Amino acid sequence: MKEEWKYKLQRSLADYEQSAPDGLWEDIQKAMSASAGVMQDAGKVIPLPGKNRTKVVALRIAAAAACVACGVGLYLSMPDHDKGAHSMVADALGDGSKAAGSNGMQTDTPANGDGHGMMPQRHDAVGKLLAKADIPAAVREAISYAQKETQTEQLEYAPQEAAAVAAANNGNASIEKKPETQANAVGAMRESLVRRGSNASSARYMNTSSKAVDVSHSASEGRLTASLFAANAMGGSGNSITSDRSMFAMSYMMFNDYPELSDAYSAVNTRTSGSSLNDESVDHHQPIRVGLSLHYSLSEKWGLETGLTYSYLYSETTAGKSDNRYDTKQKVHFLGIPLTVDYSIWRNKLLNVYVAGGGMVEKSLRAKATTSYVLNGREMNTETNKLSMKELQWSVNAAAGIQLNITKEVGIYAEPGVGYYFDNGSDVKTAYSDNPFNFNMKLGLRYSIK
Amino acid sequence: MYISEQQLYERLQSGDAMAQKALYAKYVGSLTAVCSRYVADADDVKDVMQEVFIKVFTQIASFTFRGEGSLKAWLMRITVNTSLTYLKNAGRLSVVRDDTQVADIVEDEEPDAEGVPPDELQRMIMRLPDGYRTVLNLYVFEDKSHKEIAALLNIKPTSSASQLFHAKALMAKMIVEYKRTH
Numbered sequence: 001m002k003e004e005w006k007y008k009l010q011r012s013l014a015d016y017e018q019s020a021p022d023g024l025w026e027d028i029q030k031a032m033s034a035s036a037g038v039m040q041d042a043g044k045v046i047p048l049p050g051k052n053r054t055k056v057v058a059l060r061i062a063a064a065a066a067c068v069a070c071g072v073g074l075y076l077s078m079p080d081h082d083k084g085a086h087s088m089v090a091d092a093l094g095d096g097s098k099a100a101g102s103n104g105m106q107t108d109t110p111a112n113g114d115g116h117g118m119m120p121q122r123h124d125a126v127g128k129l130l131a132k133a134d135i136p137a138a139v140r141e142a143i144s145y146a147q148k149e150t151q152t153e154q155l156e157y158a159p160q161e162a163a164a165v166a167a168a169n170n171g172n173a174s175i176e177k178k179p180e181t182q183a184n185a186v187g188a189m190r191e192s193l194v195r196r197g198s199n200a201s202s203a204r205y206m207n208t209s210s211k212a213v214d215v216s217h218s219a220s221e222g223r224l225t226a227s228l229f230a231a232n233a234m235g236g237s238g239n240s241i242t243s244d245r246s247m248f249a250m251s252y253m254m255f256n257d258y259p260e261l262s263d264a265y266s267a268v269n270t271r272t273s274g275s276s277l278n279d280e281s282v283d284h285h286q287p288i289r290v291g292l293s294l295h296y297s298l299s300e301k302w303g304l305e306t307g308l309t310y311s312y313l314y315s316e317t318t319a320g321k322s323d324n325r326y327d328t329k330q331k332v333h334f335l336g337i338p339l340t341v342d343y344s345i346w347r348n349k350l351l352n353v354y355v356a357g358g359g360m361v362e363k364s365l366r367a368k369a370t371t372s373y374v375l376n377g378r379e380m381n382t383e384t385n386k387l388s389m390k391e392l393q394w395s396v397n398a399a400a401g402i403q404l405n406i407t408k409e410v411g412i413y414a415e416p417g418v419g420y421y422f423d424n425g426s427d428v429k430t431a432y433s434d435n436p437f438n439f440n441m442k443l444g445l446r447y448s449i450k
Numbered sequence: 451m452y453i454s455e456q457q458l459y460e461r462l463q464s465g466d467a468m469a470q471k472a473l474y475a476k477y478v479g480s481l482t483a484v485c486s487r488y489v490a491d492a493d494d495v496k497d498v499m500q501e502v503f504i505k506v507f508t509q510i511a512s513f514t515f516r517g518e519g520s521l522k523a524w525l526m527r528i529t530v531n532t533s534l535t536y537l538k539n540a541g542r543l544s545v546v547r548d549d550t551q552v553a554d555i556v557e558d559e560e561p562d563a564e565g566v567p568p569d570e571l572q573r574m575i576m577r578l579p580d581g582y583r584t585v586l587n588l589y590v591f592e593d594k595s596h597k598e599i600a601a602l603l604n605i606k607p608t609s610s611a612s613q614l615f616h617a618k619a620l621m622a623k624m625i626v627e628y629k630r631t632h
Contacts, residue, residue, distance in 0.1 A: 005560040005618070006590050009571065013591070016568040017479030018486055021496035025474060028503045035504070280453070280476065319453065319476040326475045328453075373471050383468065427457055 019323050025375045223297035227307070227413075229444025231289040280319040284431035288312045293338070295446065301344045309336040311362065313430045320374075328371040332430055334393065336362035342401070352403040356415065359396045364389035367428055391424035393432055403446060415442040455521040462510045470507055477522065478503075481529045483572065487587055488533035490576040498536050502529050530592060534584070534602070542580040543603060561621035566628055574624040582617035589614050 293307025311334040318327050340358030347353065367387040373380040399417025406412065417440050421432035431438075453472055461469030482499060489495050505528055513524050537543050563571055575583060588594040588602065589610075596610040603610070 005562060008563040009561065009590050009621075012563045012566070012568055012571050013483070013487075015480075016483045016572060018483040018572070020478040020482050021492060021499060024478070024496055024499055024503075027496070027500050028474070028507075031500060031504055032507060035508075317453070319472065321479045324475045324478045326472055371468075371472075373475055375471070375475060380471070385468075429454075 017321050020376055022376060025380075224449040225295035225297070225446050226449055227293045227295060227305075227444050227446040229291050229293065229413075229442050231291075231415075231440055231442035280317060282429070282434065283316045284434055285314040285316075287431050289442075291336075291338075291444075293444075295342075303342045303344070305338070305340045305342060305356070305358075307338060309338060309360070309362070310334070311336060313432070315430065323377045324375055326371050326373045328369050330367070330369040330387070330428075330430075332367040332387070332389070332428065333365045334362040335365050336360050336393075338397075340397070350405055352405070352411070352413075353401070354403070355398075355400050356417075357396075357398040359394065362393040362395070364393070364428075387428045389424075389426045389428045391426045393421065393424045395419055395421040395432070397440070399440075399442065401442075409448045411446045411448075413442075413444055413446055415444075416440070417442065455518050456515055459510070459513070459515045459521055462507065465507075473506070474503060477525055480522075481525060484526060484529045484591075485533050487572065487575050487591070488530065488584065489536060490580075490583065494536065494540075498529075498533055501536075502532050505532065530587075537580060537584060543584060559619045559622040561618055561625045563625065566625055570628055574621055574628075577624070578617055578620055581613050582620065585610050585613035586617035586621070 289309055289311040291307055291309035293305050293309075295303055295305045297303045313330075313332040313334065315330045316328065317330070318325055320326060338358060338360035340356045342354050342356035344352055344354045367389050368384055369387055370382060370384045372382040397417050397419040399415040401413050401415035403411045403413035419438050419440055421436045421438075423433060423436070426433070453476075458469055458473055458476075462473060478499070481502060482495065485498050485502065486492075486495050489498050502525075506525060513521070515521065534543075566574075575586065578586065584603065585599055588599045589596075594602070596607040596614070599605075599610040600607040
């Protein structure tokens with residue numbers, strides 16, 4: 001290759017960092033306070049202006065498709081379509097973990113220097129996983145939309161960076177105009193994707209919702225059940241997923257992790273841009289959720305469930321390198337109200353196999369971030385800030401479940417599911433916002449009241 | 451807390467001290483590496499870096515945010531420009547004007563950076579004479595053409611090519627020496 005030496009040298013030093021000169025920060029502070037006196041201490045988080053709405057729209061479409069998937073799942077499990085439907089999600093999980101296992105190594109090394117080069121591999125991993133997993137078509141479609149979205153975003157970054165250089169106060173850089181037209185082309189492409197997506201999913205949505213209404217009319221007798229559950233979502237980005245289960249006091253609950261799966265799926269996370277990975281690593285621990293729910297049987301087959309959930313989301317962020325960095329520990333507590341519809345595929349006295357789908361709204365009760373700064377190798381100070389997340393967090397979930405009745409009243413159940421968290425527009429980044437697509441496992445105890 | 455470039459940018463605009471600290475912590479390592487590659491001398495690097503951060507904190511309003519990566523690109527640009535201005539003002543770029551014709555050079559000696567640790571490469575670049583180093587930096591890391599470098603440093607394009615040729619030869623020599631001893 002022509003000038004290969006140049007590119008080799010460029011690559012070798014692309015992410016190179018050097019220790020800052022001793023006392024630099026102190027000198028900057030002195031100079032700043034001497035000249036302007038503007039180093040005000042602001043301990044609050046200043047809210048961000050509106051985000052890229054296009055992206056939000058695309059994500060909503062993906063989520064709507066997930067919702068459709070749930071509907072399709074229910075549709076397939078109607079008596080005539082009984083065959084194989086009950087094992088759909090279980091199959092998806094089983095095959096998926098195999099696929100992710102074989103591709104896992106490709107997906108979990110984001111710090112490998114060239115972040116842009118990494119993306120195709122991640123897409124590839126998702127592609128293989130999709131090919132193998134027996135996932136409902138609509139979910140597959142949703143993922144591929146999100147994937148395309150990520151790809152277009154990748155394309156867009158390069159021209160944006162080039163344009164930003166032109167905006168720097170240099171007066172001597174010569175930048176060509178070309179990038180702008182590229183950005184326009186990308187914009188048009190994205191728009192057409194969005195349009196296509198909304199048509200396709202809304203048509204199918206109508207199909208399934210009319211069926212659901214039909215059935216609810218025929219509901220007659222009632223049966224109320226209370227349930228206590230715990231769940232963990234296999235979300236997670238960054239370099240590692242660490243689980244923190246100290247929240248669990250209830251001894252009868254067991255948890256399974258599928259970190260490989262969640263890594264493969266974090267490829268659809270549109271925020272994982274290659275450029276920021278070098279400077280910042282975010283580690284979202286697995287969200288922990290406990291809850292209480294009430295189930296109402298509409299008929300032999302159909303039921304409605306609602307309740308109250310508490311979720312704890314913990315994340316750690318490190319930016320910079322050893323000598324100069326900040327470490328943030330973020331804790332967000334959510335209270336949520338779910339609403340799901342379930343359909344029993346097969347049941348006898350001992351077992352009940354069912355599918356369920358629905359949505360949930362969550363409100364952040366408390367969110368805080370503790371940041372410690374290390375400058376020139378010395379820990380400077382630690383600040384704790386209350387974060388404000390006024391926005392509601394909406395999500396949709398589709399699951400398959402199996403319940404084992406221990407007595408006439410009490411049963412234990414396990415529900416593996418797939419969920420999608422909508423972008424709520426908040427500037428507080430959580431496992432929900434960074435890994436909107438997730439696999440989750442809900443385990444609980446159900447008590448039939450009457 | 452995940453702090454995106456956009457959040458940093460928004461908060462810097464209001465003079466948020468926490469955001470200034472976060473920006474410093476996040477980028478000082480990369481920027482010091484770039485600055486050292488141009489300025490080389492440790493005391494000078496400190497002066498230039500101080501100027502860089504004061505410029506960033508006081509002139510953030512002149513920057514237009516254009517997506518993730520644009521803030522870092524802007525910081526890098528300011529670092530390179532401030533370093534160049536410093537070298538110019540210190541009279542350390544005058545050597546670039548002494549050009550030798552390179553028309554008769556047939557084969558360049560090319561430095562092969564592969565297998566050499568980054569900190570070694572950085573040290574080698576810092577050991578180059580000011581003129582060679584500046585042209586090498588602009589050519590390799592800023593992707594500038596000789597025409598652009600000539601305009602930036604107020605020299606002839608042939609001078610830029612000649613400086614780069616010498617820089618490459620010296621780098622190649624140092625790399626060969628390093629590989630021989632390691």
